[in-house]
Amino acid sequence: MNAFTAEVSRIQDLTHDVRAIELRLLEPASITFKAGQFVSFEVPKAGQSRPLTRPYSIASSPGQRDRILLVLNLVQGGPGSSYLFGLREGERTSFKGPAGAFYLRDDGARDLLFVATGTGIAPLRSMILAQLVRGDSRSVTLVWGVRSQRDLYWQEELTALAADHPNFFSVTMxxxxxxxWQGERGRVTAWVDARISSVSKLAVYLCGGSGMIKDVTAGLNAKGLCPIYREKYYD
Ligand SMILES: Cc1cc2nc3c(=O)[nH]c(=O)nc-3n(C[C@H](O)[C@H](O)[C@H](O)COP(=O)(O)OP(=O)(O)OC[C@H]3O[C@@H](n4cnc5c(N)ncnc54)[C@H](O)[C@@H]3O)c2cc1C
Structure with a gap:
């Protein structure tokens, strides 16, 4: 793991509580990571002398090495998200990374199923971008769950990716x-249970809260065995 300093090059509010933060690397000036990995920030905690560490997945493609994109939601009173939401464009920050064993594997010919809730989309976006430039023909499916219309973002990007890549399909629930709302409703778990009939040719990547990860894993295990990679953001 390396230590990086970076400048906040762009802040974009994606919803009422989700923000994308682009960090342009200063020193070192580029990063090499596997799609799905995270970086860690040391953040101050009120009343404590020792900082806390908070990990955030890289949402941008590993092909882009001079900057990284983070996407996170504000947890009221949370030291990590409050620190990152407090950053302003032009300000400097530092982090360590890359780290983590949740990265896109070379699973041969297996079709890919990505399932996210909320900002769990972050590492999956990086993986999807990396996979689609590989240009192989296996199918790539994203099932993404958020709460309501005001929580939607990146929908145009997903539509454009699907238009450009016939092997990519995404559904936001x-x-x-x-x-x-004319689209799909309910939980991602229900979609996976109803629409995935066989797992024998699948590799699955799950990211989000522990409830979704547990339920989707159980549903898939009931259908058979396949590689399932998981990144749990919170309990
Ligand atoms: C490997 C890894 C990668 C992560 N990547 C991301 C990322 O890309 N984007 C991101 O938003 N978060 C991500 N997280 C979660 C992130 O590290 C922090 O836990 C989160 O920002 C809350 O930290 P905090 O210090 O603000 O609040 P804390 O005081 O630590 O958390 C307060 C409570 O909020 C809950 N919580 C934590 N995360 C969330 C969340 N995302 N949504 C709702 N409730 C939550 C927890 O249950 C916790 O009890 C990741 C976690 C891990 C383990």
């Missing part, structure tokens, strides 16, 4: 849609 709302667990608590407001009236007027």
């Amino acid at each position: 709302l667990s608590r849609p407001e009236p007027g």
